[in-house]
Amino acid sequence: MNEFQTIYEALGEEKIRLLTKYFYEGVAKDEALRPLYPEDLKPAEERLFLFLLQVFGGPAAYSEKRGHPRLRKRHLDWAIDGKMRKHWLNNMFTALDKINVEQNTKELMMGYFVKVANHMINR
Numbered sequence: 001m002n003e004f005q006t007i008y009e010a011l012g013e014e015k016i017r018l019l020t021k022y023f024y025e026g027v028a029k030d031e032a033l034r035p036l037y038p039e040d041l042k043p044a045e046e047r048l049f050l051f052l053l054q055v056f057g058g059p060a061a062y063s064e065k066r067g068h069p070r071l072r073k074r075h076l077d078w079a080i081d082g083k084m085r086k087h088w089l090n091n092m093f094t095a096l097d098k099i100n101v102e103q104n105t106k107e108l109m110m111g112y113f114v115k116v117a118n119h120m121i122n123r
Contacts, residue, residue: 006057010105013053020049022095032087036078055112072119081123089117 008016024045027033037044050062051069062069078084092113096106 007105007108008053008056008058010102011056011099013058015099015101016052016056016058017049018099019095020045020052022098023048023091026091026094030087030091032084033091036084056109071116072122075120076122079123080120082121085117085121088120089113092117 011019024041027037028041047062047066050065054060054062055069093110096109096113101109
C-alpha cells in the first residue's frame with residue numbers, strides 16, 4: 001500500500017468480503033461471542049462488510065442504508081468488557097491472517113481494530 005492509497009483501494013471489496021466471512025465463521029464457533037448475535041449471522045455479516053467498506057475508504061453504502069455508524073451507541077445493549085474485547089479482536093485478527101494483506105496495510109487495520117475495540121468497552 002502506498003501512502004496515497006486507502007485500505008479499500010489496497011484490498012478491494014473481495015478481500016473485505018472475505019475478512020467479514022472469516023470473522024463470522026470465528027464468531028459462530030466462539031462460545032463467548034456467539035450468544036451476543038442473533039441465530040442468523042448473515043445480516044450482521046453484511047452490516048460489518050458495508051461498514052468496513054466505508055471506513056476503509058470505499059462506498060458509503062453503510063451510512064446510506066443505516067445512517068451514521070454510532071458504533072458505541074448501537075452496541076450499548078450488550079455488555080462489552082475486556083474479555084469480550086479480547087474475543088472480538090482474536091476473531092478479527094484470525095480472519096485478517098486468512099487473507100493476503102501487505103504488512104503495512106495489515107498493521108493499519110490492526111491498529112484501527114484495536115482502537116475501535118477499546119472504544120466499545122462499556123462495562
